[in-house]
Amino acid sequence: MGDNKTLLIGVDLGGTNMRVGMVTSDGRMVHRLILPTRVTLGLDKVVERIIKAIQEVINQTIVPGNQIKGIGIGSPGTIDIQSGIIISSPNFPKWKQVPLKHMIEEKLSIPTFMDNDANAFAFGEKWVGAGKEVQSLVCLTLGTGVGGGIILNGRIWHGADGMAAEIGHMTVLPDGLKCNCGNYGCLESYASASSIVRRVCNAIQSGKLTMVLDYAKGNLENITSDLVYQAALKGDELAIHIMNETATFLGIGIANLINLLNPEMIVVGGGLTNAWDIIYPVTLKEVQKRALSEMAKRVKIVRASLGDNSGIIGAAGIAYFNLI
Ligand SMILES: [Zn+2]
Known part of the structure; x- marks a missing residue:
């Protein structure tokens, strides 16, 4: 071999x-x-x-x-x-x-x-991607849901029952939005692509104006997180607000992970990272606010490098x- x-x-x-x-x-x-x-x-x-x-x-x-x-x-x-x-x-x-x-x-x-x-x-x-030079990293995948994987000393941390690293169900806002798991205020209710779509649709239904609706040709069912990202780039107020909120909650989640594990690296992947240029600065600011400064200084927060x-x-x- x-x-x-x-x-x-x-x-x-x-x-x-x-x-x-x-x-x-x-x-x-x-x-x-x-x-x-x-x-x-x-x-x-x-x-x-x-x-x-x-x-x-x-x-x-x-x-x-x-x-x-x-x-x-x-x-x-x-x-x-x-x-x-x-x-x-x-x-x-x-x-x-x-x-x-x-x-x-x-x-x-x-x-x-x-x-x-x-x-x-x-x-x-960890093997051949963004984390190949490090031994401890936490990975978050931002897609339909929020997935997580923890690598400690080069190995996957499975926990007692193989269920560890359900990072998407970490509470980031008590009494926040309802999550698919039945709980409220999980990271997944704020930092997933589907949660962005849901929040934009709710805002539109309550009367907020946004160019996202034009991009979606007036049909709520056509709205995707990518359209929200495109609208945010064009300066759309609602889209910017929701992308900022997403990035802020992601930063809260990542700060908790840093304080808990002191990893060398946080790797973020999944479809939502197409919007990394507007998510990252806001997330980083939140991390610097909440993670203890020595750990926040040394950790690298990067995009996954192997794509899909x-x-x-x-x-x-x-x-x-x-x-x-
Ligand atoms: Zn949940």
Whole structure:
């Protein structure tokens, strides 16, 4: 092991799309495939699609003498990493206790390893991404929700039950907006792309004027966090207010993480980081206000560097480091 001929498959299983990639033992992705997950087809069909996608990636890239040593899968939800079971997942509401590792190994006879998707993302960034030079980092993914992964001394911190790093459900405002988890004022209710859309829609419905509505051709359903970002760039007051609020709450969350863990680096990824140029300065100011100054000074707050490949590469890396 350890030579360049060692190849791994990384799977980033999402509620909307699955991404499957062939990754070398030095963390380079040589080929990838993205296809819709189609959750509505049911568990068996989705597993079939995962297996087919893996086979396709192998067929398209494998050369004689090379061999796939392992498969890593990052899945949203609570994962039993020892047994490779998806215990439950908000993205796959009907899936309970799904033995995905076993189902894949049975068909493909390749050792398979599983972890939470945000942990895989964080591990990818640690392995060959923004955090490759550091040993401790906290990763936040700002997308539909807010995901988190914590790397301590080079390893994923799983906690007692494998559920650690639910950073999205850290309280940042008692009695704040209701979160998908049922609680109020979670970071996810302020720093996710969907929370931006929700807050803009609420403001429009209560009579606020904004060019976001023009961008969306008058239809609330067309509003995306990216349109809000575009409007903020053009000086739209509501859009600026909501982006600032988002960045401020992100800063509160990050300051709490810094005070708790004293990490070398905070890595922020996910679709919302397209707006990093307006989010970062506000977030940084909030962090400097709230994190203890020695820790705030030394920590680097950066964007993820592997784009939407962090999850694939990280999942493959999890398999690789379990095998060596
Ligand atoms: Zn929550």
